Amino acid sequence: MTKLMHESAPIHDALIQYRNTRIVSFDVPGHKQGKGNTMLRDFLGDKCLSVDVNSMKPLDNLNHPTSVIKEAEELAADAFNCDRAFFMVGGTSSSVQGMIMSVCKEGDKIIMPRNVHRSAISAIILSGSIPVYVSPGISKNLGIPLGMSLKDVEKAINENPDAKAVFVNNPTYYGICSDLKSIIDLAHKNNMLVLVDEAHGTHFYFGENLPPAAMHLGADMSAVSVHKTGGSLTQSSLLLANTERVNPDYVRTIINLTQTTSGSYLLLSSLDIARKNLALNGREIFSRILELSEYARNEINSIGGYYAFSREIINGDSIYDFDRTKLSVHTLDIGLAGIEVYDMLRDDYSIQLEFGDLANFLAIISVGDTYFAIERLVSALAEIKRTHAKNKANMIDHEYISPVVKVSPKTAFYSKKKKVELKNSIGQISGESIMCYPPGIPILAPGEMITKESIDYILYSKEKGCLLTGVEDMNIEHINILDA
Structure with missing residues (x-):
């Protein structure tokens, strides 16, 4: 083309045409272009709600x-x-x-x-x-x-x-x-x-x-x-x-x-x-994002202690290439988990990152960012290092645990299960998933053996403030295991 x-x-154009016809609606959604829910209309606006519509012949x-x-x-x-x-x-x-x-x-x-x-x-x-x-x-x-x-x-x-x-x-x-x-x-x-x-x-x-x-x-x-x-x-x-x-x-x-x-x-x-x-504009958009990302990476690395990594980690195999728009930053050398830096930036500096894990954080750089926003992030990171850095001894330094798969995920998920305390589940087969979110990669998945390493990792993640999801127990104190 x-x-x-x-x-x-095409979809945008059809919606504009629909809006301009001023159709009287006797279909769903029930808010009827916002007229039926003024609180929603005040929040989202007339233009938004006027095109929150149902499928119909002109709209496919x-x-x-x-x-x-x-x-x-x-x-x-x-x-x-x-x-x-x-x-x-x-x-x-x-x-x-x-x-x-x-x-x-x-x-x-x-x-x-x-x-x-x-x-x-x-x-x-x-x-x-x-x-x-x-x-x-x-x-x-x-x-x-x-x-x-x-x-x-x-x-x-x-x-x-x-x-x-x-x-x-x-x-x-x-x-x-x-x-x-x-x-x-x-x-x-x-x-x-x-x-x-x-x-x-x-x-x-x-x-x-x-x-x-x-x-x-x-x-x-x-x-x-x-x-x-x-x-x-x-x-x-x-x-x-x-x-x-x-x-x-x-x-x-x-x-x-x-x-x-x-x-x-x-x-x-x-x-x-x-x-x-x-x-129409993708090449220019991502050229600017690369410039912002490289600027941020260089400024963060100049602080010392943090490591915003890039193409230098490529090894030609398991790291065959690297996406330089990703501002991934390693934090353990200042004695803080990535999730701790993540929380400090949000709570103390009103800066929201994409996620923090036990050793790194990720900042998403987009065309909506500015050099001023990058400088604000860099300044906050420098202050966090100055005021919160500590010895990195006894910190967990990896983000993946090799699974021991015992039964298929489907079999485990639909099997008869019983709930036990996490600390008493070692050696059992997990009947559910548990993960930090984001990024949403399971520490344990259904059908995998629960090991001491996985339990230690879960408890450490919980202690550091990671959002743990996937299990039925919202307090993350129990886990469903297969009831043999």
């Missing part, structure tokens, strides 16, 4: 698009340079689940790193597929999980030639990229599909001097969080597909098993507008 065609935004239908949504998806596929694009309104969690469930059925194997997002574990439970975990390895210096080593993927493929697909996180939350092209070539050679969780990689499709995008390398499907780095509303996402090995009509059928029949036109139009902006 030509650049001129990307000037259009997300579950069976034939007009403006279909046109918008075609424009998105062209902008991202792939064969098909599906608009998703359940976040990239739904995109990940759609990918896995369209490829794997009950008992099918899928090769994946264990440091996957909780949505991938959920898809495993829903589909009944069997994960073949590839350990991502750990950077001892940074305390973060790395990418997938090609030799580890090859070993998993050789030992599981009947696996249906290889699933890759690229980039990771921290900006680590695997040798995706070699993994794709290896998987295809062995008749396996490649599914990529590219939640943090929207910018790869439009920026320069960044790691290559999954669809451009020949991956079969990719889940992209346009809302994270592409400018759409929270919860809007794309599922991208190349169709040489994938039936897109079947993929949509699978998507419709779980996707709402009341797709939000606020989310859909935001995807449409974000695509237009990225197609």
